[in-house]
Structure formats: C-alpha cells, structure tokens
Amino acid sequence: MVRAVVGLVVMLAGIYLGDWAVWRGRVAVSHGGGGGMGKVAVSRVVVAPLKGNKEEYYPDGTAEVDCSRSLFRQAGSGACWWVERHRVVYER
Numbered sequence: 487m488v489r490a491v492v493g494l495v496v497m498l499a500g501i502y503l504g505d506w507a508v509w510r511g512r513v514a515v516s517h518g519g520g521g522g523m524g525k526v527a528v529s530r531v532v533v534a535p536l537k538g539n540k541e542e543y544y545p546d547g548t549a550e551v552d553c554s555r556s557l558f559r560q561a562g563s564g565a566c567w568w569v570e571r572h573r574v575v576y577e578r
Contacts, residue, residue, distance in 0.1 A: 502558055506558075508556070526553050
C-alpha cells in the first residue's frame, strides 16, 4: 500500500513538473507575446449577504481574466481550460 501511494505521489509530481516545463517553454518562446498565457471573458456577480442567512446576487458585467495555457494553475492564474468552463465569478 505504501509503495502505491509513493508511486502515485511521484507520478503526480512528474506530471506537474512536465506541465510546468512545457508552460515555461511556451512563455520563453513567445518573447512577451503571451504564448503561455491567455485571457478569458467572465461574468462577474457580486453576492450581498442579507438577514436570515440569505443572499442577493447583483450582476457586475464582464471582465477579462488572465489564465495559463497549461493543465495546472501557473503564475497565480487558473488554467484556461478550467476558466473557460467556469465563466461566472462570484465575489463575496
């Protein structure tokens, strides 16, 4: 059982490092053109707390957010494939 867990951790670490290396390569090749980064338009919604544990939702328009073209989150930005599937951002 311990070998399986260690093997899984090593495999996941290898996938993450490979993803990071490919992403860094894209960023380096783009020369500031954003080859490893992208932008996705998302809808923003402000959530206001009310009495009795209720909430009210106020649409706040759309905004473009940065995202990384990778499997995992890179440079503090979510992966583009994730952000594209979750286009509504709730701000509490």
